[in-house]
Amino acid sequence: MLDKRYQVFISTSGSEMQPERIILAQTLVGMGFFSWGLEQRTPLSTAFARRQIDDCDYVMILLGSQYGEQSVSGVGYMHLEYIYAVTKQKPVIVFMHDDPDSRDDALHDAKPELREKFKEFRKLLQNEVDQVFTYRSLRDLEMAVRLNMPQMLERYPVTGWVRPQNTQALHDEIDRLKAQLVQLETESGKREVDPFLSLPKVSMHELFSFEYRMHAYQDGNFKELKVQKKMTWAQLLSILGATFVNPTPEEFFSKRMNEFLNETGLDDARIEMPRAHAVARAQVNIRALHSIKSQMRQNDWIVPNGRDDRQRMLWQVTSKGQKLLESNLLDNDRVFQFKSAY
Template sequence: MASKFQIFVSSTFGDLEKERSLVIKAILEMGHIPVGMEMFSAADEEQWNIIKNQIDASDYYVVIAAHRYGSTLPDGTGYTEKEYDYAVSCGIPSLGFILDDSIEWPKGKSEATELGQKKIYDFKQKIKKKPVSFWRNQDDLYGKCSIALMKAFTAYPREGWVRASTVQDVASSKELVRLSAENAIFREQIAVLEAEKNKEKQFDKIASILKGNIKMIYVHKKDAEDWEPTTPLSLFDIFESIAPELLVGSELQAVARFIANVTCNVKYEELRDLWPMPRNVTRNLLADYAAFGLIRPTTDKPVQEGLEYWALSAYGAEYLAYIRRGQLEREFSKKEDGGLKLLT
């Protein structure tokens, strides 16, 4: 976004009219905005406030000096020096262009009194404390001003001015970038929600399938001659019972004992020690759950020779969490409903 800089041009007027015109021309040709005291009169406080406002709004300040100090205020300060002092006090980058002392200059354009000569000398010494160029003629001033300003734009970057439409375009671009970023976040959030929704659908489907498969579990009690049937259970009920045990992994025979004791509600002391539930039935049950990716063989626990261990998969752990959350939510709703009934 290209900026146009406002450049305040200051000098005595009558003696440097042509030189000022060339500097203004150079600024215009560079595509920037020149302003200066010739547009105003600094004869009263109101007009001086206008000039100050123009300097405040300027990005750079240029002062041209030769051998005339110019008109002065009641306190003896020249208008040009007053503008210079104000620009410097505002921190505006200031460039000085002083006529080379070796150049002959018309007496009519020079100070005639010793006081005037001293004032212009002191003023030029003040200007030299900032970046300054010495010019020999109008063409030399024109060229040196253009070069010095280009260097100043780089060395002392300023805000400048831009077209309102350009600012609006930039603002629109920034808004589009912001909205695009927000849109990406929302799409990501929607994708996560959709993934969760799809997973819930998968879990519900698995639950339906497991609930629809009923198994008759047989157990072997101590001193019994044969296997005895227990209450028929769905694969869902069995999984809901053994899944917490499989969170950290469990050995196959321990799984069989847990199903016989806890899931089928047979007292532990009534069960025989070795395989109280058939090995093949236990393994088949686990294979059913493995078919849905809910459990997996594991070596995470120390494995003894001849023993096999099973644990919930990451997917199975998510499924168990889904089931438990549903149970907790239902229990909470029942309590809330009961509380409302009591209150009414």
């Protein structure tokens, strides 16, 4: 069996959660996890926290009875770390105190407005995160971690870190799985089943309507908005085409679309919230994303192109799609400057 280790970023409101953080870190180390996180936050530490989240396998929110120190935008640092983790599609698990009101007064926010934000944030986590577990004592917290972290590994498997001397076993397992995949594909008589051959083709300037969600920030608070957006297929090809010039994993369909919506969503948000100053956590509707991918394949703009060494499906722009990207046919519909995504 491979000796794997996983990195967990722990986000808390601050120093008042030090006893819980110590128990959490000790328990995780004993289970084979590396724990990261920051207790004291400043505007300068935000970039460091984001780098840690980028590199981690899982994000853990440890919520007691405080919202914690706020950033200059009025949003708490713990809240911002949660938002960033979600935008990066990191698996999130929450351990929150079962009865925050029963905790000592010194462990609560002093300002009434922060106490209200704490309640809103706690409710947000309960509504948005699938893996939320409660505790009352430090012993409860330890047992909850021991019980539920192995389930996180099963529900949200990640690569993790493998000791160098064990990499040969990993390569052998990959080779075995590759051979098994080839055999199954050969027996089925075709490598990919295409259920979308009946889709009608679309024109470049035909509009496609889809829904996406985002968080919009105004006056120190945020609101989740559902937005109906219309774009031409030329615009969609402009957004996604550059990402798939080279064979690129399928997950970059959603990553690039969400990145684009985060970059441009402020104008959409201001229709409902005129004083909105920022947006985050934009997520395109998964069915709409599926339709975009299927339609682009039917139009012969993009096709599957094998698998990488992690057995992820790779996609690449066709010669037809490349010619469209290089022509001036899309110029009137270009909506942003391309950025490299892979």
